[in-house]
Amino acid sequence: MKRPPAVTDLIDELKRLPGIGQKTAERLSFFLMRGKAEQANKLATAIQNLKEKIILCSICHGITESDPCDICSDATRDHSQICVVEEPHDVYVMENMGYFKGVYHVLMGVISPLDGIGPDDLNIEMLKEKVSKPGIREVILATNPDMEGESTAVYISKVLKPYGEVKVTRIARGLPVGSDIEYADSVTLLKSLEGRLEMR
Amino acid sequence: MALYKTRAIAIKSINLSESDRLVTFMTENHGKVKCVAKGARKIKNQFWAALEPMSLIHLIYFGKEHQSLFRLNHSDIIESFQTIRDDFDKLYTGIYFLDLIDAMILEGHREVKVFSLLHQSLAALNQQSELEPLRRLFEIRLLSLAGYQPQLEHCVLCRKAPQNGLISFSYAHNGILCNSCCRRAGSDIQFSTGTRNYIKKLLEVEIKTCERLKFPKGQTDEIEKVTHRLILSHLGRELKSYPFIKNMAEL
Known part of the structure; x- marks a missing residue:
């Protein structure tokens, strides 16, 4: 017996989501079907709101409901310190830390020659414009410490070189907190030695 | 299920599901192979640096013979070509x-x-x-x-x-x-x-x-x-x- 089209449609749509296959989509569909209508409506409204209300901040390119975003429009934050991240969700990872009080700049990707993504496909020109204005003290490059992230950081540091008065820094790489030195690989150990700090 | 040990160079690494990576290697003994590295993107994962493209590594992986996708078991960096x-x-x-x-x-x-x-x-x-x-x-x-x-x-x-x-x-x-x-x-x-x-x-x-x-x-x-x-x-x-x-x- 064929499934009703309403169920098939929902399964097909859920299958498009990352990490969800046929079985999980079926399980989720039947869970929603059995549940209260109010619960399903809430989910539908949340998805709809996400698409209707969420926009990209015109200053940092982070996700927001109002332009400029809460971080860019917050006068108490240090606007002379810009943290450069790869994706909008990285902003929230950094914010969860609760330590950084500067502002962000989202690149919307990284330079990836194997995928044909070059500097022109990223928000690098906009970063140059920001840095060219007076009042910027430091640019912190917080891209991932992998090949693409590293090469993007090197590229940005090169294009920002003409603005000599702006300090360009890179987040430290090394041993994660709570790890065991015995299992660390040579590259990670080397990076942790290079980035060592004097004990205070 | 066979276990393979060989020297290898990672040639491509793409993210897979929540925290895994699909890595293509050029191996010394078995040619080009694709391996899934489970949990490779987690911050405490020991594979992390070894799976970066261009690194020469000792690779151990397993899977059935003649299949196209293997599971990574262990990797150790020999040379990372940092320069x-x-x-x-x-x-x-x-x-x-x-x-x-x-x-x-x-x-x-x-x-x-x-x-x-x-x-x-x-x-x-x-x-x-x-x-x-x-x-x-x-x-x-x-x-x-x-x-x-x-x-x-x-x-x-x-x-x-x-x-x-x-x-x-x-x-x-x-x-x-x-x-x-x-x-x-x-x-x-x-x-x-x-x-x-x-x-x-x-x-x-x-x-x-x-x-x-x-x-x-x-x-x-x-x-x-x-x-x-x-x-x-x-x-x-x-x-x-x-x-x-x-x-x-x-x-």
């Missing part, structure tokens, strides 16, 4: 090498010579400062190992030795043509005897000393045109990483 990662020109040349291997080499075939070419070329890239001869050497040697070595000794159609002066070359026939065959079959490009001799040298010279091959200015472009067009005609497409070498060198 390549710190220099733009070297980095993009290395990425171009990996892209070429990925595009030209099929999975599941033992390719000891291809692994050796890649390993030696990355070691040379880590050391050398003059990169043009190395790029051309890698292109022509990989073409040759993939079975596309151009015929440069005699006419590819009638086997007559070429006369001195300009030599006609046909990409379709993958070799040089004598004057009469050229009139009949038509050629795609003409180059000097000097260029032909340099290409022949690139096929023979030791990789670690190829930096000493000094191409005269005019011949650098000519050699690049020949090797690059050969790759284009065999692959049927331009590699995404190729324009990066040119664009990034300008920085």
Whole structure:
């Protein structure tokens, strides 16, 4: 017996989501079907709101409901310190830390020659414009410490070189907190030695 | 379920599901293989640095024979070629090498010579400062190992030795043509005897000393045109990483 089209449609749509296959989509569909209508409506409204209300901040390119975003429009934050991240969700990872009080700049990707993504496909020109204005003290490059992230950081540091008065820094790489030195690989150990700090 | 141990170089690494990675390796004993590294993106994962493209590693993986996807069991860095990662020109040349291997080499075939070419070329890239001869050497040697070595000794159609002066070359026939065959079959490009001799040298010279091959200015472009067009005609497409070498060198 064929499934009703309403169920098939929902399964097909859920299958498009990352990490969800046929079985999980079926399980989720039947869970929603059995549940209260109010619960399903809430989910539908949340998805709809996400698409209707969420926009990209015109200053940092982070996700927001109002332009400029809460971080860019917050006068108490240090606007002379810009943290450069790869994706909008990285902003929230950094914010969860609760330590950084500067502002962000989202690149919307990284330079990836194997995928044909070059500097022109990223928000690098906009970063140059920001840095060219007076009042910027430091640019912190917080891209991932992998090949693409590293090469993007090197590229940005090169294009920002003409603005000599702006300090360009890179987040430290090394041993994660709570790890065991015995299992660390040579590259990670080397990076942790290079980035060592004097004990205070 | 078999366990495989081999030296390998990661050539491509893409994110898979929540925290996994799908890594393509050029291995010494089993050719090109794809492995799933479970939890490789988690911050405390020990595979993390070893799965970065271009690193030479000891690799242990398992799976059924003749299957196309394996599971990574262990990886240890032997050499990370750190100098390549710190220099733009070297980095993009290395990425171009990996892209070429990925595009030209099929999975599941033992390719000891291809692994050796890649390993030696990355070691040379880590050391050398003059990169043009190395790029051309890698292109022509990989073409040759993939079975596309151009015929440069005699006419590819009638086997007559070429006369001195300009030599006609046909990409379709993958070799040089004598004057009469050229009139009949038509050629795609003409180059000097000097260029032909340099290409022949690139096929023979030791990789670690190829930096000493000094191409005269005019011949650098000519050699690049020949090797690059050969790759284009065999692959049927331009590699995404190729324009990066040119664009990034300008920085």
